[in-house]
Amino acid sequence: MIHVENLTRYYDHFCAVDGISFDIQKGEILGLLGPNGAGKTTTLRMLTGYLEPSAGQIRVQDYAIGPDTLEIKKRIGYLPESAPLYHDMIVYDYLEYVAEIRELDTAKKPARIKELAQLCGLNPVMHKTIGELSKGYKQRVGLAHALMNDPEILVLDEPTSGLDPNQIVEIREIIRQIGREKTIILSTHILSEAEATCDRIVIIHHGKIVADGSTQTIKQSAGKEQILHMTLTDADFSSVRSLLEPVTGITRIENVTSPEPHTLQIRITLVSDADIRKDIYRIIRKTDWTLLEFRQEAQSLEHIFRELTLEN
Amino acid sequence: MSPAINIFKREFRAYIASPIAYIVISVFLLITGWFFFTPFFLQNQANLRSFFNLLPMVFSFVVPAVTMRLFSEEFSVGSYETLMTLPVTFTQIIVGKFLAACAFIAIMLVPTLLYPLTVSVLGVLDWGPVIGGYLGALLLGGAFSAVGLFASSLTRNQIIAFIVGMAICFSLTLVNQMLFFLPKSMLGFFEYLGADFHFQNIAKGIIDTRDILYFISVGFIGLYGANLAMREKC
Numbered sequence: 001m002i003h004v005e006n007l008t009r010y011y012d013h014f015c016a017v018d019g020i021s022f023d024i025q026k027g028e029i030l031g032l033l034g035p036n037g038a039g040k041t042t043t044l045r046m047l048t049g050y051l052e053p054s055a056g057q058i059r060v061q062d063y064a065i066g067p068d069t070l071e072i073k074k075r076i077g078y079l080p081e082s083a084p085l086y087h088d089m090i091v092y093d094y095l096e097y098v099a100e101i102r103e104l105d106t107a108k109k110p111a112r113i114k115e116l117a118q119l120c121g122l123n124p125v126m127h128k129t130i131g132e133l134s135k136g137y138k139q140r141v142g143l144a145h146a147l148m149n150d151p152e153i154l155v156l157d158e159p160t161s162g163l164d165p166n167q168i169v170e171i172r173e174i175i176r177q178i179g180r181e182k183t184i185i186l187s188t189h190i191l192s193e194a195e196a197t198c199d200r201i202v203i204i205h206h207g208k209i210v211a212d213g214s215t216q217t218i219k220q221s222a223g224k225e226q227i228l229h230m231t232l233t234d235a236d237f238s239s240v241r242s243l244l245e246p247v248t249g250i251t252r253i254e255n256v257t258s259p260e261p262h263t264l265q266i267r268i269t270l271v272s273d274a275d276i277r278k279d280i281y282r283i284i285r286k287t288d289w290t291l292l293e294f295r296q297e298a299q300s301l302e303h304i305f306r307e308l309t310l311e312n
Numbered sequence: 313m314s315p316a317i318n319i320f321k322r323e324f325r326a327y328i329a330s331p332i333a334y335i336v337i338s339v340f341l342l343i344t345g346w347f348f349f350t351p352f353f354l355q356n357q358a359n360l361r362s363f364f365n366l367l368p369m370v371f372s373f374v375v376p377a378v379t380m381r382l383f384s385e386e387f388s389v390g391s392y393e394t395l396m397t398l399p400v401t402f403t404q405i406i407v408g409k410f411l412a413a414c415a416f417i418a419i420m421l422v423p424t425l426l427y428p429l430t431v432s433v434l435g436v437l438d439w440g441p442v443i444g445g446y447l448g449a450l451l452l453g454g455a456f457s458a459v460g461l462f463a464s465s466l467t468r469n470q471i472i473a474f475i476v477g478m479a480i481c482f483s484l485t486l487v488n489q490m491l492f493f494l495p496k497s498m499l500g501f502f503e504y505l506g507a508d509f510h511f512q513n514i515a516k517g518i519i520d521t522r523d524i525l526y527f528i529s530v531g532f533i534g535l536y537g538a539n540l541a542m543r544e545k546c
Binding site: 052084085088093097103145 | 315318319321322325326329330389390391392393394396397398399400401546
């Protein structure tokens with residue numbers, strides 16, 4: 001459906017997007033992840049024809065950005081970050097204006113606006129000025145704007161940023177509902193959101209793709225680093241360290257400040273395929289320490305994200 | 313229907329809905345009214361010379377005030393991005409906005425029709441120069457709107473857009489009154505550049521293609537400049 005090849009964008013001498021390539025299949029929900037300034041918004045802006053690529057190609061179906069940008073714009077619904085809309089317009093008038101520019105049938109227009117108001121929950125604010133709306137409602141008007149001509153592709157830039165938890169759930173619900181039949185590309189820096197809504201995740205950092213795949217495959221491919229947490233009493237850190245250090249695979253033992261008094265909280269980082277929890281337990285059983293807690297940190301997307309995008 | 317018409321309608325409605333528009337109209341009518349009627353009774357002549365003499369000067373700051381928001385507001389609110397990702401071309405956006413400004417200026421001129429009506433009651437008015445004057449005013453308003461639109465496309469700050477637009481319009485108006493500073497060989501060229509020179513020709517009731525061509529050229533250059541500025545932002 002969408003083919004991106006070697007896409008590059010410079011702002012003067014600063015390279016925001018550095019030769020990224022990916023394909024998006026029909027019906028896929030793709031999450032574009034990355035820290036602030038990674039090049040997510042720039043990538044989306046090039047996909048929607050707002051910015052011209054400095055180099056590389058974007059093809060949407062049989063159209064290429066450049067010669068057929070206008071045709072592509074007709075097929076993409078785009079919600080820019082924080083939904084910048086005309087502040088002085090009434091919601092209904094704005095949607096009508098978008099419908100006219102999108103060249104909807106005059107006869108179908110009111111029905112379509114009604115339908116979108118229903119879908120995006122806009123009915124209570126249809127006759128308010130956009131400038132007066134709360135951020136959540138503004139975002140929904142933006143969503144209705146993007147959905148106006150029932151586009152095959154929907155591009156959403158940080159659709160839930162700045163919303164309260166209830167609004168986030170609502171917007172996600174709408175996205176998932178739409179995503180059943182449409183191709184969606186959304187950018188976010190909220191990892192749980194990507195995990196919850198997207199079929200596939202692309203992580204970019206410094207304008208380059210550092211990971212691409214489903215959450216599952218990314219988790220599997222990302223390193224073998226594991227983290228164990230342990231809480232002990234009647235023990236001191238130096239003796240714990242000297243006992244555990246010889247265990248193969250352990251790379252780091254740290255003393256984490258414990259919230260409870262007289263306990264020792266330890267964080268163990270290890271690189272290993274094997275499960276060494278048994279070994280550690282056997283060592284501790286031989287001592288007179290009391291083990292209060294012992295758990296393995298689930299390999300979360302959060303952790304992978306930090307690993308991939310942290311400086312150095 | 314072309315999207316340019318939708319953009320025109322939206323911009324025009326935005327003008328009518330905003331209080332700034334009415335302030336600009338009031339200021340325009342106040343200034344032109346004062347400067348027209350003050351010498352009118354002293355001169356005791358049934359014509360609109362003093363109104364049309366002043367019009368290029370007044371337009372030099374009124375028109376940029378009308379056009380300053382056209383692009384700058386979109387840049388600062390960010391709605392430019394939503395607009396640019398709708399299926400519209402640069403030309404459609406520029407034409408839509410330009411026509412909205414022209415229409416607004418035309419509406420601003422409507423109340424001034426009371427001046428010739430008043431004069432025609434008081435004496436015998438030659439309608440030729442009046443019709444020429446209003447035609448010239450529309451051409452001048454259009455040319456300055458294009459300049460103002462260009463100034464607005466340069467910046468997200470409406471005040472800067474206003475000042476840049478005003479500076480260009482004032483220069484165009486005044487250039488043929490500064491001619492005595494220039495060597496003789498360049499007089500013709502700079503006189504041709506002057507908006508006031510061409511406007512006064514038309515306001516005399518002489519409709520010459522050279523004058524009309526001048527306003528069309530200024531307008532075209534302004535709109536083309538806006539197009540270049542938009543392309544630069546891609």
